[in-house]
Amino acid sequence: MSLATSAPLAIDRATCLALDAADPLAAYRDRFALPDDLVYLDGNSLGALPQATAAHVAHVITEEWGTGLIRSWNDAGWFAKPLVLGDRIAPLIGAAEGEVVLGDSTSASLFQVAVAAARLRPDRRVIVSERSNFPTDLYILDGVQQLLGRPAPLERRLIDDGGPSLDEVLDDDVAVVVLTHVDYRTGRMHDMVEVTRRVHSAGAIMVWDLCHSVGAVPVDLNGADADFAIGCTYKYLNGGPGSPSFMWVAERHHAVASPAVTGWHGHATPFDFDVEYVPADGVTRFRVGTPQLLSMAALEASLEIWGEVDLADVREKSLRLTELFISLVDSRLAPWGVEVVTPRQSAKRGSQVALRVDDGYAVMQALIERGVIGDFRAPDLMRFGFAPLYVSHADVWDAIAVLEEVLATGVWREPRFARRGTVT
Amino acid sequence: MTLDPHLAFARRMDRSDGLAHYRKRFAGAETDLVYFDGNSLGRPPVSAIERVERFLRDDWGGRLIRGWDEAWLQLPTEIGDRIGRAVIEAKAGQTVIGDSTTVLLYKLARAAVDAQLARDPARREIIVDTDNFPTDRYVLDGIAKERGMRLRWIEVNTTAGVTPEQLAEAVGPETALVVVSHVAYRSAYLADAPELTRIAHDAGALILWDLCHSAGSVPVKADLWGFDLAVGCTYKYLNGGPGSPAFAYVRDDLQAVLAQPIQGWWGTTDMFAMGPDYEPVPDIRRFLSGTAPIVGMLAMEETLAMIEEAGMPALRAKSVALTEYAITLAGDWLAPLGVTLASPADAEERGGHVTLHHNAMREVTARLWQRDVIPDYRDPGGLRIGLSPLSTSFEEVHRGLAATRDTLKTVLLERAGLA
Ligand SMILES: Cc1ncc(COP(=O)(O)O)c(C=O)c1O
Ligand SMILES: Cc1ncc(COP(=O)(O)O)c(C=O)c1O
Numbered sequence: 134m135s136l137a138t139s140a141p142l143a144i145d146r147a148t149c150l151a152l153d154a155a156d157p158l159a160a161y162r163d164r165f166a167l168p169d170d171l172v173y174l175d176g177n178s179l180g181a182l183p184q185a186t187a188a189h190v191a192h193v194i195t196e197e198w199g200t201g202l203i204r205s206w207n208d209a210g211w212f213a214k215p216l217v218l219g220d221r222i223a224p225l226i227g228a229a230e231g232e233v234v235l236g237d238s239t240s241a242s243l244f245q246v247a248v249a250a251a252r253l254r255p256d257r258r259v260i261v262s263e264r265s266n267f268p269t270d271l272y273i274l275d276g277v278q279q280l281l282g283r284p285a286p287l288e289r290r291l292i293d294d295g296g297p298s299l300d301e302v303l304d305d306d307v308a309v310v311v312l313t314h315v316d317y318r319t320g321r322m323h324d325m326v327e328v329t330r331r332v333h334s335a336g337a338i339m340v341w342d343l344c345h346s347v348g349a350v351p352v353d354l355n356g357a358d359a360d361f362a363i364g365c366t367y368k369y370l371n372g373g374p375g376s377p378s379f380m381w382v383a384e385r386h387h388a389v390a391s392p393a394v395t396g397w398h399g400h401a402t403p404f405d406f407d408v409e410y411v412p413a414d415g416v417t418r419f420r421v422g423t424p425q426l427l428s429m430a431a432l433e434a435s436l437e438i439w440g441e442v443d444l445a446d447v448r449e450k451s452l453r454l455t456e457l458f459i460s461l462v463d464s465r466l467a468p469w470g471v472e473v474v475t476p477r478q479s480a481k482r483g484s485q486v487a488l489r490v491d492d493g494y495a496v497m498q499a500l501i502e503r504g505v506i507g508d509f510r511a512p513d514l515m516r517f518g519f520a521p522l523y524v525s526h527a528d529v530w531d532a533i534a535v536l537e538e539v540l541a542t543g544v545w546r547e548p549r550f551a552r553r554g555t556v557t
Numbered sequence: 558m559t560l561d562p563h564l565a566f567a568r569r570m571d572r573s574d575g576l577a578h579y580r581k582r583f584a585g586a587e588t589d590l591v592y593f594d595g596n597s598l599g600r601p602p603v604s605a606i607e608r609v610e611r612f613l614r615d616d617w618g619g620r621l622i623r624g625w626d627e628a629w630l631q632l633p634t635e636i637g638d639r640i641g642r643a644v645i646e647a648k649a650g651q652t653v654i655g656d657s658t659t660v661l662l663y664k665l666a667r668a669a670v671d672a673q674l675a676r677d678p679a680r681r682e683i684i685v686d687t688d689n690f691p692t693d694r695y696v697l698d699g700i701a702k703e704r705g706m707r708l709r710w711i712e713v714n715t716t717a718g719v720t721p722e723q724l725a726e727a728v729g730p731e732t733a734l735v736v737v738s739h740v741a742y743r744s745a746y747l748a749d750a751p752e753l754t755r756i757a758h759d760a761g762a763l764i765l766w767d768l769c770h771s772a773g774s775v776p777v778k779a780d781l782w783g784f785d786l787a788v789g790c791t792y793k794y795l796n797g798g799p800g801s802p803a804f805a806y807v808r809d810d811l812q813a814v815l816a817q818p819i820q821g822w823w824g825t826t827d828m829f830a831m832g833p834d835y836e837p838v839p840d841i842r843r844f845l846s847g848t849a850p851i852v853g854m855l856a857m858e859e860t861l862a863m864i865e866e867a868g869m870p871a872l873r874a875k876s877v878a879l880t881e882y883a884i885t886l887a888g889d890w891l892a893p894l895g896v897t898l899a900s901p902a903d904a905e906e907r908g909g910h911v912t913l914h915h916n917a918m919r920e921v922t923a924r925l926w927q928r929d930v931i932p933d934y935r936d937p938g939g940l941r942i943g944l945s946p947l948s949t950s951f952e953e954v955h956r957g958l959a960a961t962r963d964t965l966k967t968v969l970l971e972r973a974g975l976a
Contacts, residue, residue: 166614166618167618168618168619171621173621175621175622178622179617179621179622179624179625181618181621182613182614182617182618186613187610187613187614190609190610190613190852191606191609191610194584194601194605194606194609194798194856195584195601195606198598198601198798198799199584199585199600199601199606200585202585202590202592202594202598202600202931203594203597203598203931203933204926204931205799206799211799237656237657237660237846237847237850238656238821238823238846238847238848238849238850239847239848240819240821240822240823240846240847240848241656241660241819241821241846241847244818244819244846264833267822267831268822268825268828268831268832268833269821269822269823269846269847271833271834271835272820272821272822272824272825272834272835273819273820273821273846275820275834275835276818276819276820276835279818280703280818281703291833365848367848373613373617373851373852374617374624374625374629374848374849374850374851374852375629375848375849375850375851375852375853376850376852377850378847393663393699393703394659394660394663394696394699395695395696395698395699396657396659396660396663396692396695396696397659397690397691397692397695398659398692399695400691400695403691405936406691406935406936407691408687408694409698410694410695410698410699421657421659421660421663422656422657422658422659422660422692422803423657423658423659423790423792423799423800424657424799424800425657425799425800425801425802425850425853426798426799426800426853427609427798427799427800427801427852427853427856428800428850428851428852428853429800430852431613431852501623506621506622506623508622510831511829511830511831554626555626555630555828555829556622556625556626556630556829
């Protein structure tokens with residue numbers, strides 16, 4: 134359904150409540166421990182706490198760690214956990230069993246796969262990314278360029294909405310293209326199939342960053358014939374602050390891929406303590422050191438939920454929420470010059486909406502003080518994420534109402550709202 | 558029947574042990590289970606359970622995204638500084654917690670060799686010993702390959718470790734980096750850290766210390782001994798929980814000149830400026846890469862509080878007493894069965910665990926586990942007994958070694974066809 138074209142001005146809070154009543158995902162809200170007085174529109178940055186997490190983490194600490202102790206590496210399946218949980222993420226991203234493994238931070242995982250990707254094209258000297266990519270991706274790639282391009286670093290080419298385009302930078306010197314599927318700021322979504330096809334026709338390797346996609350939009354990595362992917366689990370997957378990232382490596386690369394960091398958990402036989410490094414088969418070779426089991430315990434609890442939901446429902450609701458939000462911005466916030474930066478075409482949109490407004494930082498602080506939590510991304514965007522499992526249509530309504538009040542009263546001009554924290 | 562004098566001794570020691578009261582602050586210490594593997598995975602502090610629960614409910618659940626600015630963003634350096642102060646004697650601003658030990662090893666080793674090669678392209682050698690922990694060797698092997706360098710191996714006896722003589726012979730004008738474990742994971746050999754550091758420096762090399770088996774067990778004086786770089790686990794003697802993030806130490810004057818290879822946004826001057834170019838902050842945070850794993854960082858703080866209170870010298874004194882006692886029991890009970898000591902006999906040269914050798918130990922370990930006595934096994938024929946000073950009692954050592962004795966006897970009788 135498209136609210137934007139049905140009757141935008143006729144919407145009121147009762148309409149939103151009716152939409153909530155008919156929402157097949159509405160019951161999931163109760164599976165999360167969200168404070169009642171919050172409208173939480175930042176699940177794209179840090180997902181909400183599932184109700185079941187605390188008990189599961191407590192179980193892992195008291196039983197698996199406290200009672201099982203070292204025996205839990207086998208008995209509680211700790212050693213296999215990065216692969217077992219990887220297999221549970223696989224259906225969310227169109228990956229096959231045995232293609233996904235959990236790692237350290239997203240940054241470290243990108244380093245691990247980007248080096249492996251570039252090593253598959255040793256004769257090429259260019260890495261392509263996007264100017265608007267999340268900074269850590271660009272920084273990590275800079276490190277990869279220096280490592281693999283000695284003496285002179287590999288060349289970086291950045292595509293940009295204002296040009297150059299992907300087609301303009303692709304040539305037979307491009308080794309790897311690393312793109313974030315859903316842009317962290319604007320929510321713009323790339324056409325994974327088409328982009329991958331073009332990258333492949335230039336003979337390059339395609340790496341996707343799925344931080345803002347996994348759990349937000351259906352992804353089909355194998356369907357798109359992509360090569361590598363990485364993603365966060367602390368956003369839409371609700372793994373908790375700093376929960377481990379995942380790496381996906383297409384099966385066809387498993388036997389030849391050579392990741393950057395050769396740690397003991399990526400060894401074929403880690404407990405033989407061999408002198409020689411012999412990489413394990415499969416995606417296991419991308420593992421590095423001892424995995425962070427307590428962070429994984431929290432993720433394991435939330436993946437229970439993700440095992441139940443149908444991503445088609447998630448996508449449908451996500452689009453309903455973002456369309457509702459956009460149409461309410463259009464109908465109610467126009468007087469303050471609020472601009473929707475996110476694509477209006479649903480096929481090009483992830484699960485978030487970015488708004489440009491003067492003094493967006495202060496406006497966002499005023500919103501947060503009123504219990505509507507989004508975030509701000511430099512230089513001028515207010516970002517609202519719509520995690521379909523716990524955001525309701527009424528939340529969207531209420532957020533717009535508060536935003537309207539903040540803008541109408543100008544309360545955001547109070548000096549305290551201009552003070553910057555480290556995290557924006 | 559008279560009491561076994563060894564048991565009487567253990568009870569006396571427990572009664573006079575100034576650290577004995579810490580034992581009950583660890584989950585499971587009240588059970589009969591004998592835990593000899595705190596050097597691999599420490600027991601959970603009881604208060605950690607509550608701490609994590611509170612964090613989930615109030616901090617993640619209650620503060621959500623605001624938690625980053627309010628508290629969590631500083632945890633890597635805050636906890637790092639606590640480890641610096643209480644555990645490795647490093648002044649503030651030089652220690653940070655972040656990724657796994659292996660990832661930190663990679664980052665620091667790469668940073669070190671890159672800096673050395675830039676300064677002097679002839680420095681193409683990394684020195685490491687043949688019995689260093691596998692991940693150290695594998696990481697260095699990978700770095701040597703990708704940087705066109707050589708590994709120079711120091712052959713060590715698996716019951717000992719790297720000596721100053723061996724290192725002095727190995728270093729030279731081609732040495733870029735030396736990597737040594739302060740306490741060897743197999744033998745518990747305690748390297749002469751100040752002396753090895755001096756030898757490396759005299760040769761113009763940098764040295765990277767692996768403190769996994771010393772942190773929280775053996776006093777370390779990172780600043781005084783002139784360390785360049787160090788990494789260490791927090792899930793062993795610091796009880797951080799399985800896979801809790803490791804720490805890295807980088808001496809302050811090296812921070813601005815070392816560039817680490819996993820250049821992430823957490824290491825930049827202004828992480829929310831979000832510009833396209835990497836600008837590393839000129840302090841310890843530049844060694845961070847991505848979002849820190851917060852849930853896994855909390856438990857270790859409970860142990861750090863205990864160490865701050867008790868002090869490393871007291872922990873070391875108890876650790877020595879525990880290993881001495883284990884060696885005495887092994888001498889009385891196990892030597893007659895053919896068991897030899899695969900750790901240094903001299904406490905000055907020994908860390909916090911003891912390795913006992915017998916070709917039946919693989920089997921013995923498996924059977925001890927069945928009886929709730931948990932050491933671990935390290936080839937060849939090594940029964941490794943880790944004695945975490947805050948959570949282990951002397952009587953526990955007695956129980957565990959008595960069980961080892963009985964089990965080994967049974968195995969040997971069975972082998973001889975007599976059982
Ligand atoms: C000396 C040493 N270094 C490193 C490690 C482990 O590294 P990671 O935490 O990355 O698995 C260990 C673990 O036992 C160790 O003993
Ligand atoms: C596209 C993208 N990549 C990577 C990251 C984060 O990387 P890390 O988990 O290493 O901090 C984010 C976090 O917001 C992101 O949006």
